[in-house]
Amino acid sequence: xxxxxxxxxxxxxxxxxxxxxTKQPADVERALVKTHRNLEDFKALISPAADAYxxxxxxxxxxxxxxxxxxxxxxxxxxxxxxxxxxxCTYCGFSLGNKLPRxxxxxxxxxxxxxxxxxxxxxxxxxxxGEANKTVGLEYFKKVLRQIRSDFAHISMExxxxxxxxxxxxxxxxxxxxxxxxxxxxQKDYARHHPKGKKSNFFYRLxxxxxxxxxxxHKMGLGVLIGLEDWRVDSFYVALHLKYLEQTYWRTKYSIxxxxxxxxxxxxxxKVEMTDRQLVQQxxxxxxxxxDVELSLSTREKTSFRDHVFQLGITSxxxxxKTNPGGYATAPESLEQFxxxxxxxxxxxxxxxxxxxxxxxxxxWDVALEHGEIRTEAI
Amino acid sequence: xxxxxxxxxxxxSRLILGSGKFSSAKLMRDSIQASGTELVTVALKRVDxxxxxxxxxxxxxxxxxxxNTSGVRTASEAVFAAELAREALQTNWxxxxxxxxxxxxxxxxxxxxxxxxxxxxxxxxxxxxxxxxPVLCKRLEEVGxxxxxxxxxxxxxxxxxxxxxxxxxIIEQSQVPVVVDAGIGAPSHxxxxxxxxxxxxxxxxxxxxxxxxxxxxxxxxxxxxxxxMAFESKLGAVxxxxxxxxxxxxFVDA
Ligand code: SF4
Numbered sequence: 001x002x003x004x005x006x007x008x009x010x011x012x013x014x015x016x017x018x019x020x021x022t023k024q025p026a027d028v029e030r031a032l033v034k035t036h037r038n039l040e041d042f043k044a045l046i047s048p049a050a051d052a053y054x055x056x057x058x059x060x061x062x063x064x065x066x067x068x069x070x071x072x073x074x075x076x077x078x079x080x081x082x083x084x085x086x087x088x089c090t091y092c093g094f095s096l097g098n099k100l101p102r103x104x105x106x107x108x109x110x111x112x113x114x115x116x117x118x119x120x121x122x123x124x125x126x127x128x129x130g131e132a133n134k135t136v137g138l139e140y141f142k143k144v145l146r147q148i149r150s151d152f153a154h155i156s157m158e159x160x161x162x163x164x165x166x167x168x169x170x171x172x173x174x175x176x177x178x179x180x181x182x183x184x185x186x187q188k189d190y191a192r193h194h195p196k197g198k199k200s201n202f203f204y205r206l207x208x209x210x211x212x213x214x215x216x217x218h219k220m221g222l223g224v225l226i227g228l229e230d231w232r233v234d235s236f237y238v239a240l241h242l243k244y245l246e247q248t249y250w251r252t253k254y255s256i257x258x259x260x261x262x263x264x265x266x267x268x269x270x271k272v273e274m275t276d277r278q279l280v281q282q283x284x285x286x287x288x289x290x291x292d293v294e295l296s297l298s299t300r301e302k303t304s305f306r307d308h309v310f311q312l313g314i315t316s317x318x319x320x321x322k323t324n325p326g327g328y329a330t331a332p333e334s335l336e337q338f339x340x341x342x343x344x345x346x347x348x349x350x351x352x353x354x355x356x357x358x359x360x361x362x363x364x365w366d367v368a369l370e371h372g373e374i375r376t377e378a379i
Numbered sequence: 380x381x382x383x384x385x386x387x388x389x390x391x392s393r394l395i396l397g398s399g400k401f402s403s404a405k406l407m408r409d410s411i412q413a414s415g416t417e418l419v420t421v422a423l424k425r426v427d428x429x430x431x432x433x434x435x436x437x438x439x440x441x442x443x444x445x446x447n448t449s450g451v452r453t454a455s456e457a458v459f460a461a462e463l464a465r466e467a468l469q470t471n472w473x474x475x476x477x478x479x480x481x482x483x484x485x486x487x488x489x490x491x492x493x494x495x496x497x498x499x500x501x502x503x504x505x506x507x508x509x510x511x512x513p514v515l516c517k518r519l520e521e522v523g524x525x526x527x528x529x530x531x532x533x534x535x536x537x538x539x540x541x542x543x544x545x546x547x548x549i550i551e552q553s554q555v556p557v558v559v560d561a562g563i564g565a566p567s568h569x570x571x572x573x574x575x576x577x578x579x580x581x582x583x584x585x586x587x588x589x590x591x592x593x594x595x596x597x598x599x600x601x602x603x604x605x606x607x608m609a610f611e612s613k614l615g616a617v618x619x620x621x622x623x624x625x626x627x628x629x630f631v632d633a
Contacts (some may be wrong), residue, residue: 066588068535070400123427153424219481246482251452253481292482359402365424369450369460 003210005203007244008237013186016043017233023047032056037289042239045285046232054281061284061313064291073353074316074361075346076124076156077117080325081105081144083335085130087197089183091225091261093337094130096197100335104135107147109330114151116329120320120346123153123363126179128323128337131160131199138166142173149174154365156221160198161208167215174367179221179257180208184228185237193228209241213249218370220245220252221296227261231274235282239289255294255316256286260301276305280312287313299340306342311356319349380607383578385556386472386504386525388443390417393573394603395445395558396596397583399425404438406592411442414596418443420474420581423460424450428467436468445506447474452487454494461498473498474528475507484534488515492522499523508560511542516549516557527553528581530561531572535584537564540571550576566595566602573606574614 023044031041032053044050045057082104085094093100105113117125127144129136141159149155156177157170167178184190187202194200212220222241224234242254260274274282279301286295297306297314299321310317322328324336344352353360383390396416401407411419419439423446427433436444446464451457454477461473475498477491478484486509498505504525509515511529519527529549532538539562540546550557556578563569564585572580582599589595 067537067584070584070587071402072400153427251479251481354403357402359404361425363425363427364422365450366428366460366463368463369424369448370452370456 001210003207004241004244005207007240008185008206011237011240013233016236017230019043020047020232020236023049025049025052028053031288032060039236039239039243039289042285042289043236045288046235046282050281050285051277054277054284057284057288058280058312061287062311064287065295065313065315068291069315071358072361072364073310073314073358074124074364075122075319075349076126076154076316077120077122077318077346078126078128078158078321078323079113079117080128080323080327080337081110081140082129082132082136083325083337084132084135085197086133087131087199088195089197089199090193090195091228093335103325103331104129104132104140105325105330107143109326110144110147112329113326114148118151121350121362122346124156124316124365125152125154126156126158126318128157129159131197133160133198138162138169141170141175145170145173145175149367153363153367155367156219158221161205162211164211164215167212167217171215171217175217176365176367176370177219177221177253177255178212178217179223179255180205180212181221181223181225181257181259182206182237182241183225185224185234185241186229189229209245210248213245213252216251218253219255219294221255221257223257223259225259225261226274226279227272230272231278231282235285239286242290242293253294255296257296257298258282259298279305280309283309283313299342300338301341303342303344307352310353311358317349317353319344319346380604381611383556385506390579391415392417392600392603393579393607394569394599395420395579395581396586397581398422398435398439398587399449400584400587401438401592402587404434407435407438407587408440410586410592410596411439413593413600414586415600416442418445420445420447420583422447422449423464426468428463443472444468444470445472445474446470447476447508449476449478449484451477452479452490453477454490454497457490457494458497458501461494461503462501465503471502472504473506475505486510486530488512491515492518495519495524496522506558511545511549513545513548513552516553520553520555524555526556526558526578528558528560531559531568532562532564534561536562537585538562539564539568540575543571543575546572546577547575566598569599570602570606570609573603574609576610579603 020043027044028050031044083094084102088096158179190202294315296316298318350360383393392415394416395418397420448457448460477487495505506526508528516527532541558579559572559577560581569580586595
C-alpha cells in the first residue's frame with residue numbers, strides 16, 4: 001500500500017539542511033510576494049535568511065489567519081487518562097525507567113475529571129495516555145469514548161499509534177481527531193531517543209497518518225518535538241508530510257502543533273534550543289505556506305509569549321492544562337508529564353483573548369454531526 | 380425595491396449574513412442591525428444545543444435564523460444534522476452545505492443533490508450551497524429546493540464574482556431565487572451580483588473581518604440596494620459589436 005514512507009525515502013536530511021541554510025534574502029523576498037507558496041518557498045521562510053523579514057511574515061500571517069478563520073480562537077484542554085508506559089523516551093516524564101507511581105483513571109475518576117473540565121467550560125477535549133497496550137489499549141479507549149462522548153462536542157486523542165482497523169472501531173464511537181507527532185524525522189536521532197518499546201519503530205509511527213487517513217478520521221494533528229533535532233529541517237518534513245497527506249486524504253482536516261521541549265522529571269536538556277523569535281518564524285512560515293491549516297498553541301509556552309503570539313497565526317489554544325492523570329479533580333498532586341508554563345485558568349485566558357479583540361470559541365463541532373446512521377447502535 | 384420571496388417568507392432585505400467570523404457577539408449583533416438583514420446563517424457545530432443562552436443565538440436575536448450544516452461530509456450526515464437542527468432550533472429552514480474537502484470547503488454536488496431531495500421530502504426549506512453549476516441548479520430546482528446558492532469564488536477568498544459567466548446562465552435559467560454565496564469580498568462585488576440579477580447575496584468574511592464591521596455592514600446594505608435598484612431600473616444594454624457604418628443588409632431594401 002502506498003504511504004508517506006515512499007515520499008520520505010526520496011529525501012535526504014543533509015541535502016534539505018543544506019538547501020535551507022543556503023537560502024538568500026532574494027529567495028525570502030520572492031516567497032513573501034507570492035500568493036501560493038511551495039515547499040521551496042517554505043525552505044526560504046524557515047531559513048536563517050528569513051529572520052530579517054520576521055515582521056513582514058508576522059503581518060501576512062496574521063492577515064491570512066483572520067481572513068480564513070475570523071477573529072476566533074478555539075479552546076481545548078488535555079485530559080490525561082494514564083501515565084503508564086512501556087516505552088523509554090529520553091525526553092518524557094512517563095518513561096518506563098522513571099520511578100513514579102503509575103495511574104490509570106477508572107470510570108469514577110473519569111467522571112470527576114469530566115465534571116471538573118465541564119465546569120470550566122470545555123467542550124473540546126484531548127485524551128492523552130502513555131503507551132501501555134495491555135491496560136490502556138483499544139478496549140480501554142472504547143470504554144472511555146462510550147462513557148464521555150455525550151459530555152463533549154469534540155474528542156481528540158493523543159495516544160500510542162494504533163492499527164487502521166482499531167481507528168475504524170473508535171471513529172463511530174465519537175473519536176473526531178487524532179494527534180500523532182513524529183517527534184523527529186531524523187531517523188538516527190529518533191532511534192537514539194526511543195531505545196526501547198514499540199515506539200522505537202520509526203516507520204510504524206511515520207505511517208500512522210496514512211492509517212488514520214484510510215480509516216477516515218475527520219482531523220489529524222502533525223508536529224515534531226522541538227529540541228530533539230534541527231527545528232528548521234524537522235519543520236520542512238512536517239510541511240512535506242502535510243502536503244502529501246492533503247493530496248492523498250483530501251477529506252481530512254489537518255492541524256500542526258509545535259511543542260518545545262519542557263523540563264520534566266528525569267530531565268534531558270534540549271539538544272537544540274529554539275528562541276521565541278524562531279518559534280514565531282516557524283508558526284508564521286506554516287501559515288504562509290498553508291492558509292487553511294489549523295495551528296495549535298499549548299500551555300508549554302510562557303504567559304507573556306502566548307499573550308502575543310496567539311494573534312499571529314494560531315487558531316486553537318489549550319488553557320488551564322494539567323498533564324497528570326486526574327490532575328483536574330481526582331489526583332491534583334500526582335506526577336505530571338512535563339511542567340506547563342502558562343498556569344492561568346481558562347477564565348483568565350478567555351479574558352485575554354477578548355481583550356485582544358478575539359472571540360474565544362468553546363464549541364466548534366458536534367459529535368452528532370458525523371456518522372449519523374451508526375450513531376445510535378454504537379452507543 | 381421589490382421584496383424577495385423565498386418559500387413562504389417575504390424579505391425586504393436582500394442581504395443574508397454569515398455569522399462565523401465575528402470577534403464578539405456584540406459586534407455581530409451591531410453588524411446585523413446595521414446590515415438590515417432578515418436572515419443570518421449559524422453553523423450548527425458552533426451552537427450549544429443543550430444550553431438555552433448560547434451567545435451566538437442571542438446575538439442573532441429576532442432576525443430569522445438559518446442553520447447550516449457546515450462540517451458534514453456526506454448526504455446522510457447532512458440529513459441527520461438537519462433533523463437535529465430542526466428539533467433544537469425550531470426551524471425547518473436549512474442552508475445545506477456538504478463539503479468533504481475541509482481546505483477550500485468546496486461543495487460536493489453529488490451528495491448535495493442526494494441530501495436536498497431527501498430533505499425536501501422531510502419538509503425542510505432547503506437552501507443548498509453549490510458550485511456555480513447551471514445544470515446542478517436545474518436538478519436541484521427539480522427536487523424542490525427553495526433557492527440555489529452558487530458560489531462567486533472560494534469561501535473566504537474575497538475574490539468576487541470569479542464565476543460570473545456561469546452565474547449569468549444560472550440567473551437566466553432559474554425559477555427559484557438565486558443567492559450568490561461565498562467569495563463576495565467588497566460592496567462592489569455585491570452590487571455587481573445584484574445588477575446581474577441575483578436575488579440576494581450572502582456575506583460573512585468581508586463584513587466580519589473588516590476593520591470596522593458595523594460600518595462595512597452598512598456599506599453592504601447600501602450596495603445591495605443600489606445593485607438591485609439598478610437591475611430593476613433595467614440597465615442599458617452593453618453593446619459588444621461596433622455598429623457598422625455602412626449597413627451590411629441595406630441591399631435587401633434596394
Ligand atoms: S513520550 Fe509517550 S511513549 Fe514516550 S515515554 Fe512518554 S508517554 Fe511513553
